[in-house]
Amino acid sequence: MKKSYLNWTKSVLVSILLTLLVCSLFGCKKTDDKRSKQVIIYAYDSFSGEWGPGPEIARLFKEKTGMEVIFADCEDGGQVLSKAILEKKDPYADVVIGIDNNLWKQAYDEGILDSFVPSNANEVKAELWAKLNPLENIVTDADVKSSKATLTPFDFSPFAFIFNTKSGIEAPKCLEDLTKDIYAKKIILMDPRTSTPGLGFETWVKTVYGDRADDYMKRLEPSILTMTPGWSAGYGMFTDGEAPLVISYTTSPAYHIEYGEGDQFQALIFDDGHIMQVEGAGIVKGAKNKKGAQAFIEFLISPEAQNVIPLTQWMFPVNSTIALPKSYDYAPVPENILN
Amino acid sequence: MLETYAYTLSVAIASTFISMILGIISGYFTSHKQFAGRRFLLSLSAVPLCVPALIVALGYVSFFGINGTANKILNTSSTFLYSTFGVIVAQGFYNFPFVTGVINDAWQGLPKETENAARLLGANEKRVFFTITVKELSGAIGAACIPVFLFCFFSFMMVILFSPVGKSTLEVEIYHSIRTTLDVGSGARLALIETGTALFMVFLYSRLIKKNQLYNSGADFALRKGERTWKWQEIFVFLIMIFLIFIFLLCPLCSIVKSSFTIKQNSEKIFSLKNYKDLFTSVKFWDALKTSVIISAVSAFFCCVVSFLYSSFVRMKEKQGSALFSSIPLIPMAISSVVISWTASLIFHKSNIFVLILLQCFMYWPLAYRQVQNGMNRITNETQRAAIILSKNKMDVLFRIYMPSCKNMLFSAFCYSFAICIGDTTMPLVLSIKGFNNLALYTYRLSSSYRFYAASTCGVLLTVLCLILGGMKNGKWLGTNG
Numbered sequence: 035m036k037k038s039y040l041n042w043t044k045s046v047l048v049s050i051l052l053t054l055l056v057c058s059l060f061g062c063k064k065t066d067d068k069r070s071k072q073v074i075i076y077a078y079d080s081f082s083g084e085w086g087p088g089p090e091i092a093r094l095f096k097e098k099t100g101m102e103v104i105f106a107d108c109e110d111g112g113q114v115l116s117k118a119i120l121e122k123k124d125p126y127a128d129v130v131i132g133i134d135n136n137l138w139k140q141a142y143d144e145g146i147l148d149s150f151v152p153s154n155a156n157e158v159k160a161e162l163w164a165k166l167n168p169l170e171n172i173v174t175d176a177d178v179k180s181s182k183a184t185l186t187p188f189d190f191s192p193f194a195f196i197f198n199t200k201s202g203i204e205a206p207k208c209l210e211d212l213t214k215d216i217y218a219k220k221i222i223l224m225d226p227r228t229s230t231p232g233l234g235f236e237t238w239v240k241t242v243y244g245d246r247a248d249d250y251m252k253r254l255e256p257s258i259l260t261m262t263p264g265w266s267a268g269y270g271m272f273t274d275g276e277a278p279l280v281i282s283y284t285t286s287p288a289y290h291i292e293y294g295e296g297d298q299f300q301a302l303i304f305d306d307g308h309i310m311q312v313e314g315a316g317i318v319k320g321a322k323n324k325k326g327a328q329a330f331i332e333f334l335i336s337p338e339a340q341n342v343i344p345l346t347q348w349m350f351p352v353n354s355t356i357a358l359p360k361s362y363d364y365a366p367v368p369e370n371i372l373n
Numbered sequence: 374m375l376e377t378y379a380y381t382l383s384v385a386i387a388s389t390f391i392s393m394i395l396g397i398i399s400g401y402f403t404s405h406k407q408f409a410g411r412r413f414l415l416s417l418s419a420v421p422l423c424v425p426a427l428i429v430a431l432g433y434v435s436f437f438g439i440n441g442t443a444n445k446i447l448n449t450s451s452t453f454l455y456s457t458f459g460v461i462v463a464q465g466f467y468n469f470p471f472v473t474g475v476i477n478d479a480w481q482g483l484p485k486e487t488e489n490a491a492r493l494l495g496a497n498e499k500r501v502f503f504t505i506t507v508k509e510l511s512g513a514i515g516a517a518c519i520p521v522f523l524f525c526f527f528s529f530m531m532v533i534l535f536s537p538v539g540k541s542t543l544e545v546e547i548y549h550s551i552r553t554t555l556d557v558g559s560g561a562r563l564a565l566i567e568t569g570t571a572l573f574m575v576f577l578y579s580r581l582i583k584k585n586q587l588y589n590s591g592a593d594f595a596l597r598k599g600e601r602t603w604k605w606q607e608i609f610v611f612l613i614m615i616f617l618i619f620i621f622l623l624c625p626l627c628s629i630v631k632s633s634f635t636i637k638q639n640s641e642k643i644f645s646l647k648n649y650k651d652l653f654t655s656v657k658f659w660d661a662l663k664t665s666v667i668i669s670a671v672s673a674f675f676c677c678v679v680s681f682l683y684s685s686f687v688r689m690k691e692k693q694g695s696a697l698f699s700s701i702p703l704i705p706m707a708i709s710s711v712v713i714s715w716t717a718s719l720i721f722h723k724s725n726i727f728v729l730i731l732l733q734c735f736m737y738w739p740l741a742y743r744q745v746q747n748g749m750n751r752i753t754n755e756t757q758r759a760a761i762i763l764s765k766n767k768m769d770v771l772f773r774i775y776m777p778s779c780k781n782m783l784f785s786a787f788c789y790s791f792a793i794c795i796g797d798t799t800m801p802l803v804l805s806i807k808g809f810n811n812l813a814l815y816t817y818r819l820s821s822s823y824r825f826y827a828a829s830t831c832g833v834l835l836t837v838l839c840l841i842l843g844g845m846k847n848g849k850w851l852g853t854n855g
Contacts, residue, residue, distance in 0.1 A: 083818035084657045106807035227549035263533045266820040275440035289823045296640030
């Protein structure tokens, strides 16, 4: 009796471990029919999280098409790209979201995206298409339609320093001002190796200063309080009053206005001009549900989906027909865009 | 690259040194004395492993930052936090509770006979401490410090946040190679250097815990009970220790609590319960909590199963002294979560919750093993040999001797592993499991969406959960003698 109990226990333990291993390796198989009704999307988690645009866009898309959107959350656009590259031979996702104008070249070189221009492409300005697909020589709306674009822009925002107007110091007017003594230990940046805004600032400096960019960064060093690994840590420290300046987007103040936190934080427009981040979505080459992916991309730039972007993504929608909320009066758009 | 390696190593060593000194001192008091807050101090040992690093970092900023509480009280604008010294102090104080827990367990289990014999022969307390106690505790000290070294060596958030501009760590360079530039070759070389260093420390650890087991194995004697009598020198040192712990650990953690009760209205921070109200009325929060509890419970269960089976195998074969068998459970500790997650994403392209459970089990079973091993070590070789001789088969020994001896430790191991798994953010993020949401990810997403105070609220809930679970010892919640 005892021997059979012990044998039984041993068998159960072994079975559980084997089941776990098998499930890990093979996951769960889906039937073709179910798969054709699903669109699997790699997106960074602030897009697909509870407060991002993802859930609402997915709901509206399902209402319209009957297709279910399933998000697989990645940490950031960089991870979205690296996952898509790793799975090149047997892609899991249909759509990737979050590849921006700093990452487009890697996506292009790896050949992981299919070209696709949605039928409503002209609802988005040609210049935004051009920023994500620089090799297609897009200038006019007609160029967009005839291009082999692989990335469809869905939101954008210029990078800018957000300034705490209650800090008691004078607001800087250009990048060079930031090197002044009055801004010693007053700036929070993000590490360009680990953060998109950090990379955006690096690009901004290189665009303005060219060969003298390294010299500028050396002169800026005394002004930098810290370079955080990601935007969350940096902006969190800024809102805590740790430093009066942080690199972010011109749209950031809109959040604080919308949620009644006041107009203390303002986006500064610099005389040098600004760099813009344009985010895109693309269809993965070899996607299992290409039709669903195409329908999703088309929907993403439609007014219905684009209406969700301002108050969830806190970026500008690309669709020029969208009316922005009142809080976006505090989100300036610089006249001089450098990239 | 050499500079980065040297910086990573030096910060880790210095932080570990602070943790060691404070851990030994606090371990002395928790193992020898009875005082109010003793159990709370021991329960902090799980906190370094459970609370998301971002939340902890913001807590230190909130208290020690330029605009932090400390500078406001002292009316200064010190930037000490944003320096290598600040990193070392933050990491050292944040990780010392882990050392305290290990030292406490070991010191309580040391036989008094050797010390008493030395005193009888005329040795004073100082001589007894340095010639007998330190020697007997050396294994435990090493066993506690090397995991802390590894935590600091792999540290990402605090080092980058508080280090001077331009400083980097190996972990950041690996992250940059494999995630940003996609230079897999370079990333692999860096991972090799990092893991090689960590493996060397793990090897050292295996030698030291072997030493610890020699002093603690077959401990049939009673554990030390805390005394209520204090010498004035002990009171003096104790008060300094409590002051430092209060300033450098508890105050930053309390800052997180304070943030959880804060909202911003018209540019002013005000006290409010809104964050808690929003959290508890959010369906997604309860979904995340449910997922966290289920997945963490399953992962913790398998951590305990694996650690018990391995521990039983080692015990049965009487291989406790073997360097090889001592090293095997330590290998996962030598691999950073960035490297393991990246490797996992190469192997398992389509991740699911089973992959997550498998990875968490692989990474965290050594920590459960350490707890189970304490139970196994109480079984003397004579008891075991008698059991093997008198039992019908070896499985009998497993279920009739080992399991009853370890059942309290297994429960503690389960709670400890559960606490660690529930706070794990890195692996779920890197694995990108479709539709997955747990409490740690939920906290991370809050902070990515401008909701920093709400993220603190989640962080507080995670901390409380970890304090309760991590404080389970010997099947009791922070019971005496453990």
